[in-house]
Amino acid sequence: MMSRPSTTAILRTGTAGVLLVACAAWVIQARGSQPASGADTPSVSYEFSFPEPEHRWMQVAVTFTELPSEPLSLRMSSASPGRYARHDFAKNVFEVQAATLAGNGLEPSRSGVARWDVDGHDGTVEVTYRVYGDRVDGTYLAIDDTHAHVNMPAALLWGAGLEARPATVRFVPPSGKPWRVATQLYPSSDPLTFTAPNLSYLLDSPVEFSAFADRSFTVPDPADASYTPTFRVAVHHTGSTAALERYTLAIERIVREMVMVFGEFPRFETGRYTFIADYLPSASTDAMEHRNSTVLSSPTSLDGQLERALGSASHEFFHVWNVERIRPRSLEPFDFERVNPSDELWLAEGFTNYYGALILHRAGLVSTADTMDRFLSAIETVLTGPARTFRSAVDMSRLAPFTDAATAIDRTNWDNLFISYYVWGEALGLGLDLQLRARAADGDGPAVTLDDYMRLLWERFGRPGGDIPGLVPQPYAQADARMALADLTGDPTFADEFFDRFVEGHDAIDYAPLFARAGFDLAPRTPGAGWIGAAQFRFGREGAQLVAPAPFGSPLYDAGLAQDDVLVAIDDRPLSSAGQLDQAVGTRQAGERLRVTYARRGELQTTQVTLAADPRLTVVAQERQGEPLTPAQRQFRADWLDSRLPHMP
Ligand SMILES: [Zn+2]
Structure with a gap:
């Protein structure tokens, strides 16, 4: 998925100049194939209907046989x-009822927080329930x-022990709605009925059921002229058609x-990859990868x-390769009933962020x-983040269950204890790519880049695939990622140093000489200027209140x-705006001392703050x-940043 903005991980949103190509042929192709497994196993059948969609619940009927x-x-x-x-x-499931297919009522008993048991059946059970949902993400x-x-995980009750069974899903639109389905599920001859080869694939398959805008294009495989997958762009949005066309191109x-x-x-698996996008005022900002599709959502119009x-x-x-197929062992097979902590998100999410x-x-x-x-924003976050003292990029990956859209009602200290593995991993990917390129340019290593590293991981762990659609038979462990770097470079010492110091240790890569190779100057933004720390303040008439823990x-x-604490004055000058604080601190030099008057629980006190040097960069x-x-710089920069496509400038 995409990182969510957090105080330690704010990526700059520049005013990027968007250039667009004007050459594309729309080829709408309906390609499908049948599930590869389950021909001899009974299928679990789901039907989704929407009797009162305005009230935001769905009716589900599930049929189990044999x-x-x-x-x-x-x-x-x-x-x-x-x-x-x-x-x-x-928590959103209600009205759970069950009967045999012969119509004999059964009594589901709630035997766990997310578990219902149905006893006394005759080998067939039809379960019906409603599920409420009002979050687009x-x-x-x-x-x-x-x-x-x-x-699907937010919508489906499934049968324990029946995970290998294929499933059929039929969509029934609300009356009068000409809704269509966008999904990675396998199509059938009925446009509203789909199949999944197993539960894992089913739960991994999001669906947009609406009158969305539908675009498709094909791209031939660069390595195999006989393989031309289709890419579907299904957009439920309120923006202009012109923006939609620019987006699709x-x-x-x-x-x-x-x-x-x-x-x-x-x-x-079905010859097609689907971008499911909801750009609606009611949507939350999010993006999520799946095997053959992604969900993109935002309240902002295209x-x-x-x-x-x-x-x-x-x-x-990028997740199509990295995570969906080059998959950490910690996430495979995915356990739908508990969190899946992972050591490798710095690579799975962080390198994905870089690419x-x-x-x-x-x-x-x-x-x-x-x-x-x-x-630069990623580099700065890593260089200045206090949490690097306490935790490595691997440690940060392990914190995902607490930080990835998790909620807590007690106060936390993430600004001091967490650096997003998206951002740290991005900085690691960037640093490794530049290191490999610099070594190659100097003749200190083979002519390889991070692209070659990703390709090697793909060849070892992604490409081999397996017989069960949606599952990854050869997931990698942290040690495999280290070994791949040693093999790629032919230099185990280099690989060990990279992993020991930067991935599993607490060191930060020295980026300035690497950026210089490409002709970019990475330097202090305000050399010698004073700095009090990357603190978060709320400014008001009383002063500047620290609204998060002070950075360690x-x-x-x-x-x-x-x-x-409310900082009331610096050297007796009041502090009621960010401008006044900048003036009081930024015009002074590192090493100078400031007299700070502050209020703690309403009581005025004073302290001395000794300014550090502003670590921010440009x-x-x-x-x-x-x-x-x-x-040499021109070549380095072009090799790194320019298009790989033959016809591109
Ligand atoms: Zn991601």
């Missing part, structure tokens, strides 16, 4: 693929009179550019924020300056200033400072 004699144990998921925190979907269920946006450009990293597409929407699409499409941004540049969709600012090790922290292209690039 059941073993023991009680049928129905489960509701509490984890959703790609979302790393626990989500108790059972990549995890939950949303129903209203314009659509049903279904993430840009997505095609992203797809064409991204496949060049790996050299080939995966074998999409007319308003195209480049941001493309950033999400780019990130999620999400890099491919937008290679595809000509975002300017070089905006791309460098984006990378910052001048504020060392002076004893803490959350809830990145500027060398040629913009009047210093022309050397041929």
